[in-house]
Each structure stands twice: as C-alpha cells, then as structure tokens.
Amino acid sequence: MSVIRSAGLRGFRATVAELGGDAEMLAAACGLPVAALDADDLLVPDARVDDVLELAARTLDCPDLGLRIAQRQDLDMLGPLALAIRNSPTLDDVLECSTRYLYLHARSLRVTVEPDPYGDRGVIAIRYGLTPGLRPEVQSMDLGIAFVHHMIQRLAGAQYGLRSVELSYRPLAPLERYEQFYGVPVRIERPNTALRVPKTLSNRPLSGGNEKLHRLAMAFLAQQGGGPDASLAPQVRAAVQHLIGTAASGIDAVARLLNLHPRTMQRRLAAEGASFANILNDVRRDAAHRYLTTTDLPVSQIASLLGLSEQATLTRSCRRWWGEPPSAIRRKYASNQD
Known part of the structure; x- marks a missing residue:
C-alpha cells in the first residue's frame, strides 16, 4: 500500500472551512483519520487522500479545490527534504534532491527533469507524476503540480520564466482558471504533467541558502531508508x-x-x-x-x-x-x- 505523510493535507481544513464545509465529516466519510488534518507525521494511504480531495470538490462544488489548497502550502511540509531544498545553491540542486528523495514524503510521487516535449533545446520539462500503474486523480494532480510551481516561485522568484503547463488529464475547472492561476498557456490531455521552464533556470543561483546545511541535509537524507x-x-x-x-x-x-x-x-x-x-x-x-x-x-x-x-x-x-x-x-x- 502506498502512503503519504499527512503533511500533504496542510491547508485542507482551512480551505474546506472557507467554502462552508466540514473537513472532519469529509475525512471520516473517506476512512481518513481526523488527526491527519492537523498533524504532519502520520502515514496515511494515498488512496484515502485522493478520495477526500475528490469528495470535497464534489460536495462543495469546487472543481479547483487542489489549486486552492496548494496556495496554502509551504516547503516545510516536506520535512527533512525541505531543509535540503531551502539551502540548495541552485534550482538544479533543488530538482536533484527532489528527484532523489521525494519518496520520503510520499512513496508514489515522482519529480523528474526531462527534455522539452516540443523539442526546444532552450527549455526543460519538470515532470510531476505517480509511480507507473497508479491512476492519477484530478484534485491530487492539481494540488501536486501547483505545489511544485509555488515551490519554484518561492525559490527563484514569482516570474521565473514558466513557458507553459502540460496536464496529462482533463481538469474539472474551466481552462481559463488554470491559465489565470499559472499565468501561461495550459495544455490538457498531454502525455505527461509538467512545467516547461527555461533551461538556464536550473543553473541560476538561489539566495538565502547555506551550502553546508544543504550538504548535511543531503547526507542525512541518504541515510533514511x-x-x-x-x-x-x-x-x-x-x-x-x-x-x-x-x-x-x-x-x-x-x-x-x-x-x-x-x-x-x-x-x-x-x-x-x-x-x-x-x-x-x-x-x-x-x-x-x-x-x-x-x-x-x-x-x-x-x-x-x-x-x-x-x-x-x-x-x-x-x-x-x-x-x-x-x-x-x-x-x-x-x-x-x-
């Protein structure tokens, strides 16, 4: 059974309350421990998280629920990985440690860097997805890729050069909502879900990091098996x-x-x-x-x-x-x- 740390639900309770819903009732209906709504360190099944997000979106008539929750989340929810990310010298280092160690936060999630799907040599694709064989749910995918977008914004600046957003699924909210959220063209039902960014972004130095702490955090993550x-x-x-x-x-x-x-x-x-x-x-x-x-x-x-x-x-x-x-x-x- 694939699990995720309950920190992945940060922002769910507040977003549901803002929409007039009852987060605890929704959690109970999906077999999700109510404690997971407020704790970071519980391991809960991915499927239960998918279920509660989908149920909340339907019950509250909020097709962009995943995007709304993503706006309330921060890097700290990634636990030990957050220390390595915050102290990374460049975005390339951020992507490297995310690629290698995201599984410590969620066993089924993957972030990889790949060539541009349209063949532009000046562009790379930051791909977000699940372990092969798992079916992606719309709200969970919306939440995940939006979180990656906000993570890069916080590290590299709001206008970091995003070219387009590729979604491997058909979103429930109008496409205009996604293009307003990301500020760039959003293409749906593509082979993979990804953010297309300038290749030069990966080598851009990040401010505020501590390279020593980055090395220490990476060494620690390597021991966590x-x-x-x-x-x-x-x-x-x-x-x-x-x-x-x-x-x-x-x-x-x-x-x-x-x-x-x-x-x-x-x-x-x-x-x-x-x-x-x-x-x-x-x-x-x-x-x-x-x-x-x-x-x-x-x-x-x-x-x-x-x-x-x-x-x-x-x-x-x-x-x-x-x-x-x-x-x-x-x-x-x-x-x-x-």
Missing part, C-alpha cells in the same frame, strides 16, 4: 551528527528534519529507552574526543563546532565525561603516541 517502524534513536543520532555545530542543531530542528513534532519524537524515543538530551550528549562527547585527539584546533573552536556557547562549557563537559579538562586529554593522548 528505513520504514516507518524502524527504530528512531539511530535516525535522531544521525540527524544530530549532521547538524551538530550549526544554528539548526536543537531539538526543534532535528524533529523537523525527521518530519516529526518535537513532542512526538520525544515520546517515541522514550518508548525506545532513549532521550534527545542523552543522544545529543553522546554525539558531543564522541565528537569532542575526536577533535581533541586528532586535531590541533583551539579548544574555543572545538566548543563552537559542538554547538556549545563557550569554552568553559566544554571544559565542564570534559570533566563530567572523563574527569579531566580538555588540555589533559590532549596531553594524555599525545604521550600515548610517543
């Missing part, structure tokens, strides 16, 4: 190891990287006999020992690399870990090497 029932403690440890020493190494940032609420993460760790504080302490201890015994870095710099506020904090930590200050640990290691 376990299923939803896999132990959480090793994943938290890997996340802390990648983020340690950055501004985003606290519990909120680690939970966001794992697409979990901090309280949910703490509860699951407790069930495994672990805690975030203990994991962070262990990672810092191991890293401190490595820096002290294998580098000549100043102790103040090591403290910064461990995310500690000052050198004195590292000194107190070393006394707690090993009963002696950083300088003694270095001397002891150096004498053992002689």
Whole structure:
C-alpha cells in the first residue's frame, strides 16, 4: 500500500472551512483519520487522500479545490527534504534532491527533469507524476503540480520564466482558471504533467541558502531508508551528527528534519529507552574526543563546532565525561603516541 505523510493535507481544513464545509465529516466519510488534518507525521494511504480531495470538490462544488489548497502550502511540509531544498545553491540542486528523495514524503510521487516535449533545446520539462500503474486523480494532480510551481516561485522568484503547463488529464475547472492561476498557456490531455521552464533556470543561483546545511541535509537524507517502524534513536543520532555545530542543531530542528513534532519524537524515543538530551550528549562527547585527539584546533573552536556557547562549557563537559579538562586529554593522548 502506498502512503503519504499527512503533511500533504496542510491547508485542507482551512480551505474546506472557507467554502462552508466540514473537513472532519469529509475525512471520516473517506476512512481518513481526523488527526491527519492537523498533524504532519502520520502515514496515511494515498488512496484515502485522493478520495477526500475528490469528495470535497464534489460536495462543495469546487472543481479547483487542489489549486486552492496548494496556495496554502509551504516547503516545510516536506520535512527533512525541505531543509535540503531551502539551502540548495541552485534550482538544479533543488530538482536533484527532489528527484532523489521525494519518496520520503510520499512513496508514489515522482519529480523528474526531462527534455522539452516540443523539442526546444532552450527549455526543460519538470515532470510531476505517480509511480507507473497508479491512476492519477484530478484534485491530487492539481494540488501536486501547483505545489511544485509555488515551490519554484518561492525559490527563484514569482516570474521565473514558466513557458507553459502540460496536464496529462482533463481538469474539472474551466481552462481559463488554470491559465489565470499559472499565468501561461495550459495544455490538457498531454502525455505527461509538467512545467516547461527555461533551461538556464536550473543553473541560476538561489539566495538565502547555506551550502553546508544543504550538504548535511543531503547526507542525512541518504541515510533514511528505513520504514516507518524502524527504530528512531539511530535516525535522531544521525540527524544530530549532521547538524551538530550549526544554528539548526536543537531539538526543534532535528524533529523537523525527521518530519516529526518535537513532542512526538520525544515520546517515541522514550518508548525506545532513549532521550534527545542523552543522544545529543553522546554525539558531543564522541565528537569532542575526536577533535581533541586528532586535531590541533583551539579548544574555543572545538566548543563552537559542538554547538556549545563557550569554552568553559566544554571544559565542564570534559570533566563530567572523563574527569579531566580538555588540555589533559590532549596531553594524555599525545604521550600515548610517543
């Protein structure tokens, strides 16, 4: 069974309420947990999400429901993938990590970059679709491709050079509504659903990113291959190891990287006999020992690399870990090497 994180339903409750509907009643009618309307970290069947979107569109007589919901969504709903995307140096890097790791958010969704379907060498197609064999539903496809469009707008600017939108299906709302939404020609019943954009866009530098955080997030994503029932403690440890020493190494940032609420993460760790504080302490201890015994870095710099506020904090930590200050640990290691 293919699943998607419930973050994909962000904006559904508010949009339905705006239209005068009852989101909880619609969810219950489709067998969707009501909690999925407000939580990000539940895994729900793709089919249930498709069903609730289609039912809401029919019940509320809103054929452009998917477009409306997309306007309320943001990158944060992608969890760990969002950190990599926000800190990507170029759109090409955004597309690469989306192509490789979108499955961590939704198992059946795919984003790929392909040659222009019309043969224009100055244009590429950002294709959005499902795993082969799955039937696309109109509202889900509308929501997905519109979200990709808004993601690029937020990263590259509102006027990023979109040439046309290709839809592999016949939309329910009038075509004029889609062309108003995208601001370009929209063609329907095409072989694939895609955004046609200038090829030069892929190499355009993006502002506000942090290349180090991008590399760390990508390395973390590469380690995420376990299923939803896999132990959480090793994943938290890997996340802390990648983020340690950055501004985003606290519990909120680690939970966001794992697409979990901090309280949910703490509860699951407790069930495994672990805690975030203990994991962070262990990672810092191991890293401190490595820096002290294998580098000549100043102790103040090591403290910064461990995310500690000052050198004195590292000194107190070393006394707690090993009963002696950083300088003694270095001397002891150096004498053992002689």
